[in-house]
Amino acid sequence: MIEIQQLTKEYRGKKSTVKGVDDVTLTIKKGEIFGIIGYSGAGKSSLLRCLNMLETPTSGKILIDGVDITKLKGKDLRHERLKIGMIFQHFHLISSKTVTQNVAFALKAAGKSKEEIERRVPELLDLVGLGDKGHHYPAQLSGGQKQRVGIARALANNPKVLLCDEATSALDPSTTRSILALLKEINRTLGITIVLITHEMEVVKEICHRIAVMQNGKVIESGDVYELFARPVQPLTRDFIDTVLHFSLPDKLLENRRGTLVKINFQGEIAEKAVVSEVLKKFNVEGNILHGKIEYIQDEPLGIFIMELIGDSQEIARAIEHIRQRTAGLEVLADAA
Numbered sequence: 001m002i003e004i005q006q007l008t009k010e011y012r013g014k015k016s017t018v019k020g021v022d023d024v025t026l027t028i029k030k031g032e033i034f035g036i037i038g039y040s041g042a043g044k045s046s047l048l049r050c051l052n053m054l055e056t057p058t059s060g061k062i063l064i065d066g067v068d069i070t071k072l073k074g075k076d077l078r079h080e081r082l083k084i085g086m087i088f089q090h091f092h093l094i095s096s097k098t099v100t101q102n103v104a105f106a107l108k109a110a111g112k113s114k115e116e117i118e119r120r121v122p123e124l125l126d127l128v129g130l131g132d133k134g135h136h137y138p139a140q141l142s143g144g145q146k147q148r149v150g151i152a153r154a155l156a157n158n159p160k161v162l163l164c165d166e167a168t169s170a171l172d173p174s175t176t177r178s179i180l181a182l183l184k185e186i187n188r189t190l191g192i193t194i195v196l197i198t199h200e201m202e203v204v205k206e207i208c209h210r211i212a213v214m215q216n217g218k219v220i221e222s223g224d225v226y227e228l229f230a231r232p233v234q235p236l237t238r239d240f241i242d243t244v245l246h247f248s249l250p251d252k253l254l255e256n257r258r259g260t261l262v263k264i265n266f267q268g269e270i271a272e273k274a275v276v277s278e279v280l281k282k283f284n285v286e287g288n289i290l291h292g293k294i295e296y297i298q299d300e301p302l303g304i305f306i307m308e309l310i311g312d313s314q315e316i317a318r319a320i321e322h323i324r325q326r327t328a329g330l331e332v333l334a335d336a337a
C-alpha cells in the first residue's frame, strides 16, 4: 500500500549538502505495523516526514494506494494528506484549547460540519480512553494522556495510515506500554497501517510486524521482526537486538573458556532443543550451557542458549553445521581459546 521508490532527501546548505535519506526503496503492506529503527541522525524523521510531504523529497516516488504523493500540490495534496494521520514525540497540542477543542480542530480543518464534529469528538475520546477528559487543558494531563489526545486528533479524519514520530520516547516505561497497547488495538480493530520511527528496539519488539534498520540515510536491513531477532545480518541490527536480549557474558567466563562459544536461537519449540543433546551424542564434543532464556517477540517465543563446545576443531565445525541446519540460527561468539 505504501511504496517508497528510490527516495532521496537532501538538505542543501551554503557549504555542503546532507543526504537525510539516501536512495531508499521499501514497501509497507496494508494493515501492518512497520517500524523504522536507527540511531540519531540515521534519517528516520526525514523519511517519515516525506511520507506525508512535511518534507519534500529531492527525488524518488512515494506511492500510497497507487497515488504518487510527491507529484501532488495544493488541494490534491491536502486531500491526500487527510488519509495520513501523525503523532509526535512532544504531542504538539494547542495549550490554550481543551482536549475536545484540540481534537475538533483537526475535523474543522478538514471542513467537517458542526454536527459531525459534535458527534465524532466524544467517539474519538472514548476510543483513546479519555471520555471524561474533554474539558481538561493539556497542562492538566499526564504525558500518556497527552499522547492519547494526539492519537484521537490523528485519527479524527479516518486516516488509512498513522505515522508515529518517536511517539513514546518522552514517556516512562509503563506509560509507553499502555500507548503501544493502544496503537496495537487501533491497528487491529480499525485496520490502520502504522509506520513508526524509534531508536528503541523494545518498541519494535512489542508491536512491529516488520522493520527497516537505517544508517546514514540508507536502509541497511529490513524484514519480519521475528526473523531479524533470530537471524540478524548487519552488526548494527545485532547491536539493537542486544539492547533487548541483554547478553553480556562476564569477562571471567570468556577468559576461562576452553572451547568455542556459540549462541543458538530456537524458534521456541522444545523439540528443537533436543538438537543439542543429539549433537553431543552424535559428535565427539562436550557441551556446557552457560546461559539460556526465552524472549517473546510479538508473542512468539524465541529461545536463546549460549554454549561452550569443547573438542577437536573439525568435530566442532561439524557439530556447528548440524545445529545451524536444525535451529533458527547459530552464531559463533568466540573461537576456542
Ligand SMILES: Nc1ncnc2c1ncn2[C@@H]1O[C@H](COP(=O)(O)OP(=O)(O)OP(=O)(O)O)[C@@H](O)[C@H]1O
Residues within 6 Å of the ligand: 011, 018, 019, 020, 021, 038, 039, 040, 041, 042, 043, 044, 045, 046, 047
Ligand atoms: N532541516 C534540516 N536541515 C539540514 N540537515 C538536516 C535537516 N533535518 C535533518 N538533517 C540532517 O539529516 C540527517 C538525518 O536526520 P534525521 O533527523 O532524519 O535523523 P533521525 O534518524 O530522525 O535522527 P533523530 O532521531 O535525532 O531525529 C542528519 O544528518 C541531520 O543532521
